[in-house]
Amino acid sequence: MKAIQVGLIGLGTVGAGTFHVLQRNQAEIRGRAGRGIEIAMVSARNAERAKAYQAIVGDGVPCVGDAQQLVNNPAIDIVVELIGGIEPARSLVLQAIANGKHVVTANKALLAVHGTEIFEAAREKGVVVAFEAAVAGGIPIIKALREGLTANRIEWIAGIINGTTNFILSEMRGKGLDFATVLKEAQRLGYAESDPTFDIEGVDAAHKLTLMSAIAFGVPVQFDKAHVEGISSLQATDIKYAEQLGYRIKLLGITRRRMDGNGVPAGTSGIELRVHPTLIPSSRLIANVEGAMNAVVVQADAVGTTLYYGKGAGAEPTASAVVADLVDVTRLHTADPDHRVPHLAFQPDAMSDTPILEMADVHTAFYLRLVVADQPGVLSRITTILAEHDISIDAVLQRESGEGERQTDLIILTHDTVEGRMNEALAKMQGLPTVLAPIVRIRKEELA
Ligand code: HSE
Numbered sequence: 158m159k160a161i162q163v164g165l166i167g168l169g170t171v172g173a174g175t176f177h178v179l180q181r182n183q184a185e186i187r188g189r190a191g192r193g194i195e196i197a198m199v200s201a202r203n204a205e206r207a208k209a210y211q212a213i214v215g216d217g218v219p220c221v222g223d224a225q226q227l228v229n230n231p232a233i234d235i236v237v238e239l240i241g242g243i244e245p246a247r248s249l250v251l252q253a254i255a256n257g258k259h260v261v262t263a264n265k266a267l268l269a270v271h272g273t274e275i276f277e278a279a280r281e282k283g284v285v286v287a288f289e290a291a292v293a294g295g296i297p298i299i300k301a302l303r304e305g306l307t308a309n310r311i312e313w314i315a316g317i318i319n320g321t322t323n324f325i326l327s328e329m330r331g332k333g334l335d336f337a338t339v340l341k342e343a344q345r346l347g348y349a350e351s352d353p354t355f356d357i358e359g360v361d362a363a364h365k366l367t368l369m370s371a372i373a374f375g376v377p378v379q380f381d382k383a384h385v386e387g388i389s390s391l392q393a394t395d396i397k398y399a400e401q402l403g404y405r406i407k408l409l410g411i412t413r414r415r416m417d418g419n420g421v422p423a424g425t426s427g428i429e430l431r432v433h434p435t436l437i438p439s440s441r442l443i444a445n446v447e448g449a450m451n452a453v454v455v456q457a458d459a460v461g462t463t464l465y466y467g468k469g470a471g472a473e474p475t476a477s478a479v480v481a482d483l484v485d486v487t488r489l490h491t492a493d494p495d496h497r498v499p500h501l502a503f504q505p506d507a508m509s510d511t512p513i514l515e516m517a518d519v520h521t522a523f524y525l526r527l528v529v530a531d532q533p534g535v536l537s538r539i540t541t542i543l544a545e546h547d548i549s550i551d552a553v554l555q556r557e558s559g560e561g562e563r564q565t566d567l568i569i570l571t572h573d574t575v576e577g578r579m580n581e582a583l584a585k586m587q588g589l590p591t592v593l594a595p596i597v598r599i600r601k602e603e604l605a
Contacts, residue, residue: 160193174472295474366410517577
């Protein structure tokens, strides 16, 4: 059978990786896909890069500057979009779909924000939009959630899905350094971008979490409802205290379905969708994922707990996911669209309208650090406020004050509570004259 024809938009790190993996493993890939997968055209805006690749691929594979030429090329069956960002990626993807082409993309931001529009357009045209590379790079987590775990009711997912921030947190813990110092080092080593905002403020992780949540629970992608909090204000002190209490701090993306019944009060069901620094017990496998690695834990009713670990970025790990999608699409190219795996795992008429919960309705435990006057009655006033809000304490740690020192750090771990209740308690505690600085609050999950 004639090889399937691919148009590759973007010759950056992942584009180049995809090109190399396809070339190097072409015999095995053909054996698995049932036909060859050939790059028929590439597009790159960077003229230097385009020239360098033209030299490698030869004149048989045209390299164009305008990607419109590629998405409108009738010879191309699958468009691979690897430029990232919203525009022009959105217009190019929609144009490719309108032209009846399948799309493979690594673009988490595009799908997390415009997924509903893009999947609907693809459904109407009977084409596939595949996006394994958009979440956790080389880890086949989309495949696992959408197909491998399809027998299960998924209960929750918790993931380290941003390598840059995990690298920074690992260095902060390992070397006792502060955030700003480690960020500079991460930029020097090429782990963090010169503008690291999307990574360090949790936006990149929230894009990926939004996609996993939609697939796990059969809800539309709703990035605008995600709670997004990064690590830029995390202090080395809290990493140290957490460690003393048997916890590590990780930037986790957490999505959990809470349904009425089973201890969940009527009217409070919904889906939690949140990215924030989180204390997790050091004994959990995921707590020991260090450096730029990614890992995702999935809790599901039949299989129990499963853990997926690997490289979440980089040329060939991400290319591994892109090429896997290319093989999938190639196998499905001639299949009846109704018999393909749905984009978001559930058939369009089986999608759910379960709401995404407000952060105030989320159930979680907390780590609190209070700088307090070291005098009688301080602890009891604080514990009284927590008790009045029905918040149960799990552990308390007080730093030993130095000679003549009149203030100290008080660390409190709580059991699970409702975030809104904790917000009220925090406001009351902050108002005490013996609480001398803004209270640090970090969420805590046992992931049991
Ligand atoms: N910048 C991301 C990370 C990789 O640090 O994990 C691409 O999403």
